[in-house]
Amino acid sequence: MAAEPRVQVRRAYDAPSADDGRRILVDRLWPRGLAKDAAHVDEWLKAVAPSSELRRWYGHDPAKFDQFRHRYAAELREPERAQALMRLKQETGRGPVTLLTATRDASRSQAAVLAEQLRAASGIGQDEDAPGDPACWLHRVCPACGTIAETGPPATCARCSAEIPAG
Numbered sequence: 001m002a003a004e005p006r007v008q009v010r011r012a013y014d015a016p017s018a019d020d021g022r023r024i025l026v027d028r029l030w031p032r033g034l035a036k037d038a039a040h041v042d043e044w045l046k047a048v049a050p051s052s053e054l055r056r057w058y059g060h061d062p063a064k065f066d067q068f069r070h071r072y073a074a075e076l077r078e079p080e081r082a083q084a085l086m087r088l089k090q091e092t093g094r095g096p097v098t099l100l101t102a103t104r105d106a107s108r109s110q111a112a113v114l115a116e117q118l119r120a121a122s123g124i125g126q127d128e129d130a131p132g133d134p135a136c137w138l139h140r141v142c143p144a145c146g147t148i149a150e151t152g153p154p155a156t157c158a159r160c161s162a163e164i165p166a167g
């Protein structure tokens with residue numbers, strides 16, 4: 001059985017920690033006021049960030065987070081973002097990863113959604129030799145709230161009870 005990848009979410013402004021592993025910035029824009037040489041960022045993966053339109057619509061309004069999660073999950077199916085998500089999945093297979101964001105509330109950010117998707121795609125409860133990549137589990141995303149079901153094929157969302165269509 002595959003082990004759950006150690007993925008954590010932190011603010012880009014936080015000092016690095018010894019247990020961070022690889023530090024990957026997942027924002028489209030560089031954090032304001034943060035010098036690149038002082039950032040301790042191993043990689044800046046802009047391609048996985050939400051679109052500018054979605055980012056502006058969300059505006060980090062906590063009331064919109066569930067809908068943001070759903071819309072962002074849909075964007076992650078687009079080829080460029082799906083490839084970037086696969087890149088993150090590969091990194092989690094190599095060791096600990098810390099997803100960095102400039103967002104004040106990191107728990108309601110795209111980094112939190114990505115961490116959730118990476119954990120769900122890790123194959124927990126799956127055969128370790130099962131083929132696939134993170135895109136294979138995108139059918140588990142609830143269309144109403146963006147929660148990822150732990151098993152498939154899901155019928156209803158454990159969080160909001162909405163129907164999750166198979167396939």
